[in-house]
Amino acid sequence: MTHQQLTSGAPPPVPARQLTLRFSSTRRGARLARQLAVQQFTEWTGLAYDSDVAQAVALVTAELASNAVRHGSLPGRDFRLSLALMPAFLRIDVTDTRPERLPPPEAPEPADDESSGRGLFLVEAYADRWGCMVHDAYTKTVWAEVRLGAMTL
Structure with missing residues (x-):
């Protein structure tokens, strides 16, 4: 698991399939993003909804979306x-609207008695790589890559 802080760089390779949608910066929006990500992933790959990889996609998406709502949103965006x-x-x-609020370079170890603060720790545990890119003065993207395992497309 690695973290990468990027402000610019080479474009990523061309994906086999791609989808982009906007969601309201609410708890409901974060929940819908998680559900859609797993649904789309299982449709694209044919893997079961309850497979380990699909569950990792659900968890990582939920944490990134939740962080965007909690720490990266502005009213009405x-x-x-x-x-x-x-x-x-x-x-x-x-991608959220608070580029000045970057995630820490390393996921902090969560305290046992805290009821929150485990998001990036979980992302680091379930994603092969993750990082952050600042695009401009208005947006940043936190990304993660979840390995598919031995499956081939």
Whole structure:
């Protein structure tokens, strides 16, 4: 599991399949983003909804979307979810409207008595790689790549 802080770089490889949608910056929007990500992933790959990889996609999407709602939203501004299916992984991008609020370079170890603060720790545990890109003065994207395993497309 690695984290990468990027402000610019080479464009990613062309995905086999791709989907981008906007959601309201609400708890409901985050929940819908998670549900859609798993539904689309299982449709694209044919894997079961309750497979380990689909559950990892659900967890990572839920955490990134939840962080966008909780820490990256401005009133009246949506967040964007982009899914890109590559031969070896699914890339999950969540773009929000608070580029000045970057995630920490390393996921902090959660305290046992805290009721929150485990999001990036879980992303780091379930994603092969994750990072953040600042596009401009108005948006940032936090992304993660979930490995597909031995499955081939």
